[in-house]
Amino acid sequence: MNYPPARTVGVVEDVAGIAVPDPYRWLEEETPEVRAWQREQAALATSVIFDGVDVDAVRDLVLAYDAGSRPALPRYAAGLWFRASGSGVVASRLPYGEGREVLSLDEGVLSWLAPSPDGQVLAAGICDDGSEHNTIRLVEVGSGRPLDGPVQVLHSAWAGGVSWLPDSSGFYFFALTGSPEEFQQAVFVHRLGTGTALEPVPVGTSKEYTLIQASTSWEVASHRVGSPIPVAVRRPGQEWRPFITDCPGTIAGHIVGDHYLAVTDVGAPRGRVVAIALDDPDDWTELVPEGDTVLRSLTPVGDRLYLSEFDQVFARVRILDRAGTMVGEVPLPARGALSAPFFPLTGLAVGNPAPCFVFAFSTLTSSWGVYSHRPGGDLETLAAPSVTLDATIGEGRAIAPDGVAVPYHVVSGGSTGAPVLVSAYGAANVPLLPAYQPDLAAFVAAGGTLVQAYPRGGGEFGRDWWLAAHRERKHVRDADLVAVAEHLIATGLAAPDRLALTGGSDGGLMCGVAATTRPDLWRAVLPRAPLLDLIGGTRDPYLDFVIRKAWGDPDDPEDVRRFLRLSPYELIRPGVFPAVYLQAGATDPRCRPWHARKFAARLQAAQEGEAPILVHVFENAGHGAATGHDVAVEQDTEWLAFLIRSLGLRI
CATH class of the missing domain: 2.130.10.120 (Prolyl oligopeptidase, N-terminal domain)
Structure with missing residues (x-):
């Protein structure tokens, strides 16, 4: 891939007495240089993703299943x-x-x-x-x-x-x-x-x-x-x-x-x-x-x-x-x-x-x-509901390294050997519900199989399930996800060359960890509105608040060392990585777009394989809750097209 060039800088941050190199710190700024680089990356992502893909057909599919989006309660x-x-x-x-x-x-x-x-x-x-x-x-x-x-x-x-x-x-x-x-x-x-x-x-x-x-x-x-x-x-x-x-x-x-x-x-x-x-x-x-x-x-x-x-x-x-x-x-x-x-x-x-x-x-x-x-x-x-997906719902459990059963649901259109997309979150006591999501429904309608997993850290099974992957036990969520992926492969539901992963926000961080620590498991990884740099996040007042609650104390050297073992931006080393598509919003106040920019630049430089590392920061888009409908449709269209291209789907 001919990526827009990204220079490196000799910035070394002192965090609780620990020296942390930050070669792409300049991409945190909102300067003309950064915005130009961001536009070039977006143009590259769009050209690669839609090459050989019928854009109108993908958008029509997104719109058809978006009709079932959540109505506003009176x-x-x-x-x-x-x-x-x-x-x-x-x-x-x-x-x-x-x-x-x-x-x-x-x-x-x-x-x-x-x-x-x-x-x-x-x-x-x-x-x-x-x-x-x-x-x-x-x-x-x-x-x-x-x-x-x-x-x-x-x-x-x-x-x-x-x-x-x-x-x-x-x-x-x-x-x-x-x-x-x-x-x-x-x-x-x-x-x-x-x-x-x-x-x-x-x-x-x-x-x-x-x-x-x-x-x-x-x-x-x-x-x-x-x-x-x-x-x-x-x-x-x-x-x-x-x-x-x-x-x-x-x-x-x-x-x-x-x-x-x-x-x-x-x-x-x-x-x-x-x-x-x-x-x-x-x-x-x-x-x-x-x-x-x-x-x-x-x-x-x-x-x-x-x-x-x-x-x-x-x-x-x-x-x-x-x-x-x-x-x-x-x-x-x-x-x-x-x-x-x-x-x-x-x-x-x-x-x-x-x-x-x-x-x-x-x-x-x-x-x-x-x-x-x-x-x-x-x-x-x-x-009344406006959309019914022609698919069946199954369920399964994967056994985590510590012996705990991690449940998941399977939404399948019935095609044997269909590519599989894992969607998960597992953080902040927030439950991932067995509910309709238009983008995921469109993926199933395109011929894919959805696995919605419930790793520890979420709120699905009560306080103990949440705290089992909270703060110093955050790594448990990542182990649960790997257990699900390996179980899907071992049981024949998925193959590594047709297995993808997506998640947003803290789930985007989960995606970043998965792509950098177990790249062999995935054909494609799609973080959305992601948190990817824990050390950099401590310099952001909002994320500093979140990290102190959910991860640990940035003033404690032991906690900082743990951050370094769990922060996707810090985990990148030269190697062969799956296809990655990072999607972020230019006005996101929670996971600012520089997370996606810095991670993409570092991963592009480290990629020794042929799969593309793409990033698209959408203008007038935030963390999702207030993104306008037209922008959200374009985000979903590009996201789905990347999956179609990466997994060999035909619509």
Whole structure:
């Protein structure tokens, strides 16, 4: 391959007393030289990937299965349902009924929406560059008249957007206090017609996310995005007081009367439901004990509680009364998954109490539908799935080096000897769900077989499964992945010359480790929006926050040595590597595009084989959540074309 030249520099970083050479440090900068190099790499990637491939046919396939993308759930307030529709927000009397446009978007992506409890004002988060950074727009529902709102920028939608006060006079929100690059955030309160002020929630100097939950009697500050706890409480108008401040586990719940009803893994790795008295943090009552399923979230609906859980990764929803007694179960359409935020904290932003439980549901072979259920009633289909994949679902288990069985699902169109794509994540207590993903469905429709693996580190099987590949045990995730790949080859489901791997974000790091440490296993590796340089990540305030949580202490020499053994950029040595296609977003605030640039440059220089090492940084694309639809389609088209080219598929 005739790659755009990438010079090296003699930079050596001192990290906790350890000298770390960084020959491609210059690619971290956003200079004209770097942008030109990035454009040349993108042009090369496109020319190589689409050589001999029918671009229009691939795009048509992507669009056909993208039709099953997750629908936006409507939000309820004062007899109205608000939902994203086209390029705006519509309000109607029924969840998906004909309605009136309340907010029109000429440009930008809707990150979230939150109507006031009285239905008079709509708050919405708007992102205009794919980055997830969004600003709050306020409109008067009756007239569509814009209202003055806060000027602060929200780093993402992870804290739920805004939390309205019950009297609709204003709302709390969590936003940046400076530039996005500084990654300093705080809680603010905005009162309609008055203005915005900092809200002094006692959470110290932590960069962790905080979401305020408000009722007429209590306000609760839930703190920590991945394992939230009710860190502070108060009566409205009174001072905040610390509540549960020293707890390594998760306590994720809602205010119900004078109690905080929550799912917790404290004393129960698979979860239990408790009621905590809001006037006494030591007064806990167990409502639902730990069982065989993994409890995930709780949603109050009237005088009932809808308890979402995982039964061997498949969704189950039980209905409880306020005392925790089971009074029913939601008859789900099939064995599949409910739509849910990545992190428990975001799931606490349920908005105004709705008269029914509204949820999105899909399977590995059928796209997202939207359903509602009322206590004592039947399941109602609000929006039916639009795509059904002609494939079967199987399952298997691979045995990791320490004897633990690592499960996976197989989605196959029935072709014998079809190329196999492994998709996995295994990090941050985030569950990889048995749910519909348009890009993966398009790969199966193109003749491939999908293996969705569940290595340790994810949230599929409870707290112990997560912690088994957390911080100093991060390497366990990589060993689990190798065990799955070797098992697929040993059982004849896959062959090394037709086996590919993909993953995003921390899953992109997993891909980088796999490509550099076991290149013999893979024909192609496709990291998306990847984290690839752990040492460099410690210089980024956001990633420094993530690395300290999930990996270790960059100020500890032993932890730094461990980083060096697990950081893909540092693992590159001259050798023969599989085909690699790195896809990144120019405005990604989480895994900045320089990760893909530096890794690609170093791997291109180290490649002694003939397989291409390609990188494409897409403009106006971020980490995925706020990337515009047209850009996402182009990303998926190139990603799928690379697989088609690398694995010899024909469409």
